[in-house]
Amino acid sequence: MQTKAVVINQYGGKDQLEEATVTLPELGGKQVLVSVDATSINPIDWKLREGYLAQMFPWDFPIILGWDVAGTIEEVGHDVTEWKVGDRIFARPDTTRFGTYAEHTIVDEHLLAPLPKGVSANEAAAVPLAGLTAYQALFDHGHVTEGQKVLIHAGAGGVGTYAIQLAKAKGAYVYTTASEKNHELLKSLGADEVIDYRSTDFRDVAKEVDMVLDTMGGDVQKNSMDILKEGGYLISILSIEDEDKAKEKGIHAKAVWLDTNGKQLKELGDLMEEGKLKSVVGETFPLTRQGIYDAHALSETHHAVGKIVIEKA
Numbered sequence: 334m335q336t337k338a339v340v341i342n343q344y345g346g347k348d349q350l351e352e353a354t355v356t357l358p359e360l361g362g363k364q365v366l367v368s369v370d371a372t373s374i375n376p377i378d379w380k381l382r383e384g385y386l387a388q389m390f391p392w393d394f395p396i397i398l399g400w401d402v403a404g405t406i407e408e409v410g411h412d413v414t415e416w417k418v419g420d421r422i423f424a425r426p427d428t429t430r431f432g433t434y435a436e437h438t439i440v441d442e443h444l445l446a447p448l449p450k451g452v453s454a455n456e457a458a459a460v461p462l463a464g465l466t467a468y469q470a471l472f473d474h475g476h477v478t479e480g481q482k483v484l485i486h487a488g489a490g491g492v493g494t495y496a497i498q499l500a501k502a503k504g505a506y507v508y509t510t511a512s513e514k515n516h517e518l519l520k521s522l523g524a525d526e527v528i529d530y531r532s533t534d535f536r537d538v539a540k541e542v543d544m545v546l547d548t549m550g551g552d553v554q555k556n557s558m559d560i561l562k563e564g565g566y567l568i569s570i571l572s573i574e575d576e577d578k579a580k581e582k583g584i585h586a587k588a589v590w591l592d593t594n595g596k597q598l599k600e601l602g603d604l605m606e607e608g609k610l611k612s613v614v615g616e617t618f619p620l621t622r623q624g625i626y627d628a629h630a631l632s633e634t635h636h637a638v639g640k641i642v643i644e645k646a
Contacts, residue, residue: 334366338435339625340395344384347629352622353395357431362412363442367422370404371458372433372620374641375491379629392430398625399433399643400426402440403448403458413442421448423602425461425593434625434643446598449605457602459612459640460495464601466570466591467496470546471503474589475566479504481543484535484560486553488524489515491640492570494613495601496546497522502609508539515638518613536560550574558582613639619646 334357341349360366378398380386403423406416416422426433426440448457470492471477477500485496488509500507501523509519510530519527528535536559545557547569555575557567563583572588573579579586604610615638616631618624628641 334360334437336435336437338395338397339620339622340397340434341382342394344382344387346383347379347626349382350622350625350629355395355397355431355435357437357439360408360410360439361441362410364410364439365406365413365416365422365442365445366408367402367404367424367438367440368407369402369433369436369438369620369645370454371402371642371644372399373401373459373462373491373643374628374632375400375462376632377462379633382629390428390430394430396430397432397435397438399435400428401458401461402426402433402438403454404438407437410442416442416445421454422446423448423454423457423461423598424595425465425591425598427593434620436620436645444593444595444598446595446602449602452602452605455614455617455642455644456605456612458644459491459614459642460601460605461598462591463491463640464495464610465594465597466589467492467499467546468597468601469592469594470568470570470589471496471499471544474587475544475546475568477503477505477544480506482506482508482539482541484508484510484539484542484545484557485524486510486546486557487548488519488522488527489613489638490548490635491637492546492548494519494522494639495610497524498610499604502604505543508535508542510535518638522611522613544568547571558584558586614642615639617642617644619644621646 550571
């Protein structure tokens, strides 16, 4: 099966992005072929494009980036039992060199979730990678429960906007950091206190916190240890830079990497149907070479609000 895609043929800057026709692998017995309606941008996309993850993913070129998808099943493998042609789905596929910046992509059956009712493909495509990261950081690793206090850094980002809503839906008290222009948005998502990181030290506001979700690293991460309760959790999507300080303060500090999980994604979809979770789509670009180029440029600023979505051109 051949598909049109935006690919890279070598590592480097945004100018390495180009349109191409790519031959996809043969469909496995427990896989489906998805016609892509929308995908979204995550920092892993351009970090991989730059070559920062080349040792982790030693792939041949061409590489199709992108690991979020919403679309329609066009073909099913001979062992697929739960899904059929025409089903509307969203997914975080396995991380392979055949990603989702394409008209078609292949997804393992167990990673699929039904497109939530009343939710557009663009809104659904924004969820998988960022939403699952937030979910797993909060609950699988941070063990957040009702009544606890949580600090979510960079609340206006992709992971942050989902994390605020998920923590609130669990019954936690939510602090978050953001520039002043995003305060109203984050309060509308459920944040109890929004801290302007430009004018206020978050340590002066948040005290005796049970869990911190770190997306920043550096001094932000180190200073976060000062406000955690003994036995609290510092969960980072980067790396833990001062493990000695964490041990000294009796903090569980852990760097996490997303696990693909279709069941958890269905839980997120159910929350969307119930009106307890929504996607904040800050910008939308077409699935073209220029569209991806512009989307990467925006993501690289680290100041995009919510998610950047790519829709079928």
